[in-house]
Amino acid sequence: MTDRGELGRFLRARRERVGPREVGLPVAGVRRTPGLRREELATLAGVSVDYYVRLERGKETNPSAAVVYRLAEALRLSEAETDHLLTLAAHNAGVRPVRRVPARTVRxxxxxxxxxxxxxxxxxxxxxxxxxxxxxxxxxxxxxxxxxxxxxxxxxxxxxxxxxxxxxxxxxxxxxxxxxxxxxxxxxxxxxxxxxxxxxxxxxxxxxxxxxxxxxxxxxxxxxxxxxxxxxxxxxxxxxxxxxxxxxxxxxxxxxxxxxxxxxxxxxxxxxxxxxxxxxxxxx
The missing domain is CATH 3.30.450.180 (Beta-Lactamase)
Structure with a gap:
């Protein structure tokens, strides 16, 4: 069975590693959540909080490339990490690689x-x-x-x-x-x-x-x-x-x-x- 949750797990893991000060957000009081809150990342990426929550929970399966790039920018992802995020988004949308049994022999x-x-x-x-x-x-x-x-x-x-x-x-x-x-x-x-x-x-x-x-x-x-x-x-x-x-x-x-x-x-x-x-x- 295809796992559609990998995109959300990746987003959550990377969200928890970005501090609010790193992206210019004020910090007030004690924060119980590591990294950015969902609503903070949604605001930075220009999407609704509800949409982002559905994306992270695996209920939104087809984010546009523009949304993915904005999320990558907000999370300060590297080029390789952005490519990874795009690949996960494509996988969620039903785009599958053509799989064959890899050869174990060397030419x-x-x-x-x-x-x-x-x-x-x-x-x-x-x-x-x-x-x-x-x-x-x-x-x-x-x-x-x-x-x-x-x-x-x-x-x-x-x-x-x-x-x-x-x-x-x-x-x-x-x-x-x-x-x-x-x-x-x-x-x-x-x-x-x-x-x-x-x-x-x-x-x-x-x-x-x-x-x-x-x-x-x-x-x-x-x-x-x-x-x-x-x-x-x-x-x-x-x-x-x-x-x-x-x-x-x-x-x-x-x-x-x-x-x-x-x-x-x-x-x-x-x-x-x-x-x-x-x-x-x-x-x-």
Whole structure:
């Protein structure tokens, strides 16, 4: 069954995070409601209070683009968050994405890319961050991920549930917050995606931190950036990464990690690749 309440939950969560002073409203007396009141947001967005209440409660299912943009402006949403709000509004109005079962196989040319970028760690993930394929360094970048069977090697599951994860990244809290915000963006694109719903349900049950971050309704698409590792095999290393969409591949992305040649970070990255190759040789 389609969930038409996601738009209202998103609006309420973001309304509660905007203080009246941030939008130039006077504050008098004690406020029992966090953030903006419904009537304050309705006034800022130029809609009636009754209309906004129905929107937040899921009883108004087809807001115009103009209303959505005014709400986004009043809530001080980012461009990505505004796009998310528009997508939720379209979903409420009955506009559905064409869904097909996403492929879990990676095409041969993408597998060749994984091999060609070595010693740079690299892997291919799908829209919910299942690791579908990896080169030796990419697999070794996540120590212990092979404890999971291949079909359960999801990076967000690893972040929250694997015992090695909290010690692996120098700033675990920031890293996982970004992962949850990415997953929330995917949920806006297709709230009825059964694979995403199963993953979110599992993590909400098993990880209080995930549940807390999920209910913040932060939205942030995946981009590029830097991650700092305390890796048990090679020690501390700082790696840049790129997210490269694979065209016509059901939302698959190639993620590649890089370091400037001649730096200690690059040396650590090469050592990780070498140790991964040696481990594979010993197993064979």
């Amino acid at each position: 041969p040319t993408a597998l060749l890319l994984l091999d060609s970028v070595r010693p740079n760690p690299a892997f291919v993930v799908n829209h919910i961050n299942d690791m579908l394929a990896a080169n030796p360094g990419g697999l070794a970048l996540y120590p212990g991920i092979t404890d999971y069977p291949p079909e359960r090697r999801n990076l967000i599951r690893y972040h929250f549930l694997h015992p090695a994860a909290r010690e692996l990244w120098v700033d675990w809290e920031t890293l996982v917050a970004g992962s949850v915000a990415h997953l929330r963006a995917m949920a806006g694109t297709d709230p009825d995606d059964p694979e995403l719903a199963a993953l979110v349900g599992e993590l909400c049950c098993k990880s209080p931190e995930f549940a807390r971050m999920w209910n913040r309704y932060d939205v942030r698409p995946r981009g590029t950036g830097t991650k700092v590792y305390n890796h048990p095999t090679v020690g501390r290393m700082r790696l840049e990464f790129e997210n490269l969409p694979l065209i016509d591949s059901d939302g698959q992305r190639l993620v590649v990690y890089l370091a400037e040649p001649g730096t200690p970070d690059h040396d650590a990255m090469v050592l990780l690749e070498m140790s991964a190759r040696e481990a594979v040789s010993e197993e064979a």
